[in-house]
Every structure is written in C-alpha cells, then in structure tokens.
Amino acid sequence: MSLELLANELLLDLFDYLNAHNLLRAFHGLNTRFDQLLFIQLQKYYLDFRFISKNDFEYFCQQYLISINDRVISLHLSDDIETPNLPQFFLSSGYHINQFIHLKSLSIDYISSFDLLNQIILQCHELSYLTHLNIMIHNSQDPEENFRDFINNIWSLSKLTHCYLDIQYPYATWLLEMSIISQSVKYLSTKNISYSSYSLLHLFKHTPYLQRLYIGSIGQCYDQHIQTIIPSLISLSMTAQFTLQWMKNLFQQIPNLCYLTLEINNIYLDGQEWEKILSNYFHNIKIFRLKMTIEFSPLENIEEQVDQLIDSFRSYYWIEKHHWFVRCDWCPMDINQTGLLYTLPYAFDTFYYIDGSQSKSTNPNNFNYSFRNQSKILHYTTNHKRDYSKNKILYPIQFFNIRHLKIKLPFNDAFLSLIPKLDQLISLDVTLNNRDLGYSQLQTLLDRASHLYSLRFCHLNNFSMTSFNITSTSIRRLEFFQHFDVRLRYFNSKECTILANASLAFQCEVLMIDVESRTNILELINIMPSLRALSVRCKDNESNQNETFETNDNLIEWLHQHLPSKYTYSINRNVYNIARINVWIYKAS
Incomplete structure (x- = not known):
C-alpha cells in the first residue's frame, strides 16, 4: 500500500512517532498535501537533537525551527561527544527555551555548567505547560551556591510534576540548602546524589506532595528518627546503606506505600523477617522488589545455606497471598562466598553474570521469562577455569531484551545460550584478553546484533x-x-x-x-x-x-x-x- 493512500488522521498518528528534524527532512516538499499536514494540521512536534549532525542541526534551525517552535512539546539537548557544546551553541544562536511556549518536556544531557543550566531554568519559568524536566550533569568545579540556585530554580517551577536529576557533583548534598517548597512535584528521581538521614528529611519537607520517589543512593543513615509523615508517597525505590532501625523509622513515615523497590548489601534478612516488616508497616503493599547481597558462612555448606534461605520465602504470605517469588544465585568458586537474592521477575536494569553460577528459586517453573523484559544491561564475566564439556550451562535463565552488553572476550560457548537473540542490542562494551580468539567471537556477536x-x-x-x-x-x-x-x-x-x-x-x-x-x-x-x-x-x-x-x-x-x-x-x-x-x-x- 502506498503511504499517500493513508487517511490524514493515520498519517498524523504516524508522525507522532518521528523526531521533528527527521520528519521534516523526509516529508517536506514532497507535495502540497504533506506540507499542509506538517505546517498546518500537525500540532505536536518532538525535537531530539542528541544524534544530529552539525549539518542537519544548522539547516534545521535556519529552515524550520522558527516555523514550528510554538508546537514543540518535547525538546532534548545534549553535550555528549556526538553533539559537543550543543546547548550553549543553541542558546548563542538566538534561540531561547521560553520561545517554545507549549513545551511540556525538557531534557538536557551531559551538560557541565550550573550557570548555563540556571539560565535555561529561569527561562522555563515563563512556560505555562512544562511538567517534565530531565537533567544529566557532571560538574566538579562550580561553587556550591550555583548548585543551590539550580535546585531552588527547579523547585520554583509552578507546573513541574516529573523531575529526573542525574547529578555528579561533590556538593550535591546541598539539597540541605533547598529553601523553596514545591507545590507541584509528584514524581522525583535523583541519581548520584548522596542522601543522609537529615537531607532526606529536608527533601520531604520541601516536596510535600511526592507520590513516587527514586533515590539512587542513601548513605550516612544513622538511627535518627524521621518525623515528617508523607501520606502521599505510594512508590519508593532506593539503593542504600542503612541500618535496620533507620529503615523501620523511614517506613513509619510512609504508611500508604504500595510499591517498594530496595537494593541493599549491608542488611541480611530472611523471608520471615521481611514478611514481618512488610506486614507491620505497609497494609496496602502491592509490589515488593528486592535485590540483596548475601554473605554466606564459610563454616557451612553454601548450598545448604541457600536452601534454608529460600525455604524462608515459601510461606503463605509470599506464595499464596502476593505471588511473590525469589531466586538466589551463587558461584561455588567465589572466594568471597557471596550470593545474590532477588525477587522475580527481575526488576533492575543491570544484571551481573559470572559463568559457573548456580541458582535456586521458590518458583516451581523454570521462570526464563523473569528476565525477558526487565534486564536491559548485562555484565558478563567469564571463568576460563570452568569445564563445560559435561554440563553446558547451569543457569536456568535467558535474556531476550538486552540493550547494553559489557563482556570480556573470549567467552565460553555456553554464554550464547543465555542470549538467544540480540536484536535489541544497541551498545556493546568489549574487553579483548585474547585478540586471536576474541575477534572471532566478537564477529559472532556482531552478526546477531542487527541494530547495534x-x-x-x-x-x-x-x-x-x-x-x-x-x-x-x-x-x-x-x-x-x-x-x-x-x-x-x-x-x-x-x-x-x-x-x-x-x-x-x-x-x-x-x-x-x-x-x-x-x-x-x-x-x-x-x-x-x-x-x-x-x-x-x-x-x-x-x-x-x-x-x-x-x-x-x-x-x-x-x-x-x-x-x-x-x-x-x-x-x-x-x-x-x-x-x-x-x-x-x-x-x-
């Protein structure tokens, strides 16, 4: 069927999936009908400059941007090596964020200057529809007051509901200096910002309407009692180093929590202890996701310890009431004698696999689908001392949706059974230990990765x-x-x-x-x-x-x-x- 035979409504729906500069480059000038669709009927443009060439960027800004800037609802800028210095170049070319009067979502990646960010955020105060802000920054030089101004400027955005901050900055704990109370932020994700007990309490006080919170890291959590109740919070995800008492204090302040995701490596609790905590603090809990590092006793058989741990998660509460299953992985050759316990399906983006690992689960099925959609990043480590001649693979899982793979070559042939297809893979991180064998295996991976x-x-x-x-x-x-x-x-x-x-x-x-x-x-x-x-x-x-x-x-x-x-x-x-x-x-x- 010819594309031109489609109804205008279908074409407009199709255009919603295309980046603005690709859309206009492909369809502008084909005929009068397409031009009317693009410049008269189409009311929403999504503009992503992350992978644009310098040629296309300059041409697009000169030819199209002024014609559509009042219909751009999503804008993505980046200072990555693919588009170096683009945010500053964009602003110095005479364009301002407040020109995009219907902008709803703004994303800025790999930017390094709080001063430049503050210029942009101040312009955002003039936007009546901006609800989503996504910023990634790496800064080690700006003074602390620039970061403090940056945070306060964001919390002053009156319509902002979704805020995603990935900030690598040594003084990021200056969240303590936040002085603005946000009346609008409901969804907050912070990465690489280290919280203490006090700074988390400070965040709660200045973001009283939080519903969903993702905390990349919590440290310095002493047994300080948190006294600010957040009844609106229904979802919490955090990676943390905390004491058991501090965790219980926190849970007391979020009584309406429905979704809890925890990644911890310094607290060991078995199924009975987790059941007691969840039952006491969360009467509305619907989904519990856990990833917990286990240190096994070197004086006892590891597999027997795994059996004992797994059995503690087989109660009515886990299996019948909530249908929550867990799996425990361990490697018999690990000199540190550690293991990993996690809920199924696996709920974290990154998975570390060492060949020769063994696994046991409370789920009676093989449960391969546990990793089908969740795990996007796979780190694979080869154990060249392991003999696979008799048993090719002991791990009952497969990864179907890997988008990022980090691997050392050469790998054991059994690894290929873990990844039945690589059609979703977009980035591959390779270390070559043996160049002769490594190149051959690398080519095998490339042949299967059609979208790399x-x-x-x-x-x-x-x-x-x-x-x-x-x-x-x-x-x-x-x-x-x-x-x-x-x-x-x-x-x-x-x-x-x-x-x-x-x-x-x-x-x-x-x-x-x-x-x-x-x-x-x-x-x-x-x-x-x-x-x-x-x-x-x-x-x-x-x-x-x-x-x-x-x-x-x-x-x-x-x-x-x-x-x-x-x-x-x-x-x-x-x-x-x-x-x-x-x-x-x-x-x-």
Missing part, C-alpha cells in the same frame, strides 16, 4: 589493529578506551591508517580515540567519509598536562589552521576529561 549502534573497545597494551577486520552494517559509533589513565596506549600512524581503511570506518559517524600525533587527527578526518564527531586525546599535546588548558590552546589553534577548508568545525575541550578535544564536523554537501 555503538561498539566500545577497552584495549590492553597488547591490543593489535592488524586483526581489526570485523564487519557490521549497523555500527555508527566506535570508541577505543582504557579503564585507567596510567601508561596510556596511543594509536600510532600505522594503526590509524589501518583503522581509517577498515570497513567499519567508512560508515563510522562518531569516533573516540587516543593518537600519538596531531597529524593522525587530520588523517582520520580526511579518510573517514561519514565522520561527523571526533573525541580525541593527542600524545604530542600532553606537554600541557600540568598546565591549565585554555579554550584556544596550541592544539586547537593548530587544528583550525590545518583542518580541511572544505569543512567547518566546532572544537572545544571535553569538560569531563580536559585532556580530550571534541570536534563537531560540518561537511557541506
């Missing part, structure tokens, strides 16, 4: 580019990195040439790499035809490592002088790693 976008290599000192002949039709982002910044391994000219002429390089749009010479940067940009963003650390610039890097330092000036004149560039220091330079490339067609 990003491939990250953690390369060791013996990493060899001579075997870099892997292929994939979907990969657009390549990263070569090391976990430690000591004895860095830089790609030499020969290795850069091998990379630039590899099949993946011709389709690679985003590259992160460390090179020996600044001339290697020119080579990569000249040879790789699709490259639109480059994040690079250059060894011959390391003489400046003990000095303060300036925006227009020697290397940046040199690049401006020597980069091909047929392209234009935005070049700046990476705020997360000042030794790294980000280059955003405009290749005119």
Whole structure:
C-alpha cells in the first residue's frame, strides 16, 4: 500500500512517532498535501537533537525551527561527544527555551555548567505547560551556591510534576540548602546524589506532595528518627546503606506505600523477617522488589545455606497471598562466598553474570521469562577455569531484551545460550584478553546484533589493529578506551591508517580515540567519509598536562589552521576529561 493512500488522521498518528528534524527532512516538499499536514494540521512536534549532525542541526534551525517552535512539546539537548557544546551553541544562536511556549518536556544531557543550566531554568519559568524536566550533569568545579540556585530554580517551577536529576557533583548534598517548597512535584528521581538521614528529611519537607520517589543512593543513615509523615508517597525505590532501625523509622513515615523497590548489601534478612516488616508497616503493599547481597558462612555448606534461605520465602504470605517469588544465585568458586537474592521477575536494569553460577528459586517453573523484559544491561564475566564439556550451562535463565552488553572476550560457548537473540542490542562494551580468539567471537556477536549502534573497545597494551577486520552494517559509533589513565596506549600512524581503511570506518559517524600525533587527527578526518564527531586525546599535546588548558590552546589553534577548508568545525575541550578535544564536523554537501 502506498503511504499517500493513508487517511490524514493515520498519517498524523504516524508522525507522532518521528523526531521533528527527521520528519521534516523526509516529508517536506514532497507535495502540497504533506506540507499542509506538517505546517498546518500537525500540532505536536518532538525535537531530539542528541544524534544530529552539525549539518542537519544548522539547516534545521535556519529552515524550520522558527516555523514550528510554538508546537514543540518535547525538546532534548545534549553535550555528549556526538553533539559537543550543543546547548550553549543553541542558546548563542538566538534561540531561547521560553520561545517554545507549549513545551511540556525538557531534557538536557551531559551538560557541565550550573550557570548555563540556571539560565535555561529561569527561562522555563515563563512556560505555562512544562511538567517534565530531565537533567544529566557532571560538574566538579562550580561553587556550591550555583548548585543551590539550580535546585531552588527547579523547585520554583509552578507546573513541574516529573523531575529526573542525574547529578555528579561533590556538593550535591546541598539539597540541605533547598529553601523553596514545591507545590507541584509528584514524581522525583535523583541519581548520584548522596542522601543522609537529615537531607532526606529536608527533601520531604520541601516536596510535600511526592507520590513516587527514586533515590539512587542513601548513605550516612544513622538511627535518627524521621518525623515528617508523607501520606502521599505510594512508590519508593532506593539503593542504600542503612541500618535496620533507620529503615523501620523511614517506613513509619510512609504508611500508604504500595510499591517498594530496595537494593541493599549491608542488611541480611530472611523471608520471615521481611514478611514481618512488610506486614507491620505497609497494609496496602502491592509490589515488593528486592535485590540483596548475601554473605554466606564459610563454616557451612553454601548450598545448604541457600536452601534454608529460600525455604524462608515459601510461606503463605509470599506464595499464596502476593505471588511473590525469589531466586538466589551463587558461584561455588567465589572466594568471597557471596550470593545474590532477588525477587522475580527481575526488576533492575543491570544484571551481573559470572559463568559457573548456580541458582535456586521458590518458583516451581523454570521462570526464563523473569528476565525477558526487565534486564536491559548485562555484565558478563567469564571463568576460563570452568569445564563445560559435561554440563553446558547451569543457569536456568535467558535474556531476550538486552540493550547494553559489557563482556570480556573470549567467552565460553555456553554464554550464547543465555542470549538467544540480540536484536535489541544497541551498545556493546568489549574487553579483548585474547585478540586471536576474541575477534572471532566478537564477529559472532556482531552478526546477531542487527541494530547495534555503538561498539566500545577497552584495549590492553597488547591490543593489535592488524586483526581489526570485523564487519557490521549497523555500527555508527566506535570508541577505543582504557579503564585507567596510567601508561596510556596511543594509536600510532600505522594503526590509524589501518583503522581509517577498515570497513567499519567508512560508515563510522562518531569516533573516540587516543593518537600519538596531531597529524593522525587530520588523517582520520580526511579518510573517514561519514565522520561527523571526533573525541580525541593527542600524545604530542600532553606537554600541557600540568598546565591549565585554555579554550584556544596550541592544539586547537593548530587544528583550525590545518583542518580541511572544505569543512567547518566546532572544537572545544571535553569538560569531563580536559585532556580530550571534541570536534563537531560540518561537511557541506
């Protein structure tokens, strides 16, 4: 069926699933009917700039943005290596957030300046429909008052109901200095903000209408009694280091809780003890999700301890009343003799798997579907000492919806039975321990990952580019990195040439790499035809490592002088790693 045969209502519904710049690039100018749908009838635009090229960004802003800005309801900006410095560039180009008068959702990723964020948030105060705010920031330099102003400016947004904050900042506990009471925030998620007992109490007092709260981390929780009751809170999720008494004090203040998710590693409670706590404090509990680290006694048989623990979760309360099942995993070769107990289905994004692990559950079925939809990130560790010749796999689970996989190669063949398909995988993080066997197994994974976008290599000192002949039709982002910044391994000219002429390089749009010479940067940009963003650390610039890097330092000036004149560039220091330079490339067609 031809697309043009669809009714206007169906086409408008279809357009709701497309990003604004892709939508207009694909359909504008085809005919009068599509133009009327786009510029007259379509009332909602979703604008996501996270993966846009510099070419497309400038063209879109010049040709379309002023025509649709009063109909943009969702805006997403990012300062990632794919779009370096985009939020500041966007604002300096004459655009302001308050121009999007019907904006409902604003997201900003990888931004580094509270000053810039405060400018944006202050503009948001003029928006009458803004209900959702999502901010990711990494900042280690701004003074504390900038963070305090940032938090108070957010809590002053009168219509804001959903707030998601992922903040890496050493003084993030300045939530204590929050002075504004929000009358609107009902859903709050905070990540990388460390709470104490007092700061959590302070948050409750200044967000009295909270209904759902996600706390990424709680520490310094002494047995201080929390006296602020939050009757509106119905959902709580937290990763925490707390005492049992503190946890009970907290539970007393949230009597109407219906949904509780806990990830803990310093409290050991069996099924009977959890049943007592949940029964005493939460009469309306509907869903309980738990992930708990267990330290087994080295003096007793581990499997017998697992049986005893699992049996404590087989009571009427767990099985018949709530239909809550648990599983306990342990690895017999673990010298620390620890295990992991969690409720089913698995409710956490990240799962760590060590081959050779064993498992027991209160559910009578195999329960493979427990991981079908929940686990999105899988960290896999190989135990090369284990013999799989007799028993290929002892773990009764499979992962069907993995989107991010972190793995060390080579892996045991039994691992492939854990991942029957990888059609949802978008990023792969690989460490090569044995380059000869590792490349072959990596290609096996790539052949199964039809939608893989990003491939990250953690390369060791013996990493060899001579075997870099892997292929994939979907990969657009390549990263070569090391976990430690000591004895860095830089790609030499020969290795850069091998990379630039590899099949993946011709389709690679985003590259992160460390090179020996600044001339290697020119080579990569000249040879790789699709490259639109480059994040690079250059060894011959390391003489400046003990000095303060300036925006227009020697290397940046040199690049401006020597980069091909047929392209234009935005070049700046990476705020997360000042030794790294980000280059955003405009290749005119």
